[in-house]
Amino acid sequence: MTRILALHSYRGGTGKSNLTANLASSLAMGGARVCIIDTDIASPGVHVLFGLEPEQLGMTLNDYLWARCGIEEAAIDVGRRLRGPEGQAALVGPGALFLVPGSMRAADIARIVREGYDIERMNAGFQALGEALELDWLVIDTHPGLNEATLLSIAIADVLFLLLRPDRQDYQGTAITLDVARRLEVPRLELLVNKVLSSVDFATVREGIEAGFAATVAAVLPLSEDLLRNGSETVLVAASPAHPVSLVISELARGL
Incomplete structure (x- = not known):
């Protein structure tokens, strides 16, 4: 059965x-079959981390939402693009990684902003994707803030990670989002x-925010200078698995 992990932040710029x-x-890399779906379709960007240029995207989430294709037709196998420290394949064994990107065409983005889309079709796509690709995890990169699509992602998530920075504006927005997620009874938040x-x-930061x-x-x-220097050129956990940030992320994955 496919489990759904949503990552959300109230504001942009959190590194979501x-x-x-x-x-x-x-x-x-730990052996799961995973698909990322970039639902931040007003400003998509996950594809960049896998070295994909706009002209390489083919069918996108936008095309599915406009009934031009099945959701699985928009899924790109990005697992083979993961490269280790010496440029070798980082994904070996039973694991698989796919991405359903958002369109980078200006006309498509403008249409989404202007007309919106069918939320029920989005929800049906989540379910169909899990079945078609036999996923262990569907990972949703949400649009910042709170809107109908975000509420859907939160409502159907088995696990929700809310990202924030140590910043007063983030604190206020996160408090609102946290209250909404609790009302929607997300199993793990x-x-x-x-x-x-x-x-x-x-430790002080953790204790203060938890309290x-x-x-x-x-x-x-x-805040990693290495990540800033990387400029979204590579996926850090694959290219630099011993990096302190990679170690924290790997521990998070093991906890799932």
Whole structure:
């Protein structure tokens, strides 16, 4: 049975898409069959981390939502694109990794923003994708904020990770989202604190946020110059598995 993992943040800039790609990759490298679906279709970007250019995307989530294709026809096998430290294949064994990207065509993005889309069709696509690809995990990269599509992703998630930075604006937005998720009775709901300065005591950050939100903090991740330097060129857990950020993400994956 396919389990659904949603990663969400109230505001943009939290590193959500990067973490989505890395966590999904870590699950696949651990032997699971995984598909990422980029539902941030007003500003898609997960495909960049797998070295895909816009002209390489083919069918996209947009095409499925407009009934131009089946959802599985928009799934790209990105597992073979994962490369280890020496450029070797990072995904070996039974694991598999797919991506359903959003369209990068300006006209498609404009149409989505202008007209919206059928939420029920999106939901049906989630279910069909899990069956067609025999997935262990469907990983949803959501659109920041709260809208109808986001509420759907939260409502159907088996696991929801809410990302926030140690920032007052993030705190307020996360509090709202957390309240919504609790009302929707998400089975497993945890916080991920990202982009924390290395000079800060991580244990203190964790304790303060857990106390403030009355919620579990699954991980505290540092603000990494290596990630900034990487510029979304590679998936860190594959290219640099011993990196401190990779180790935290791998531990998260094992906990799932």
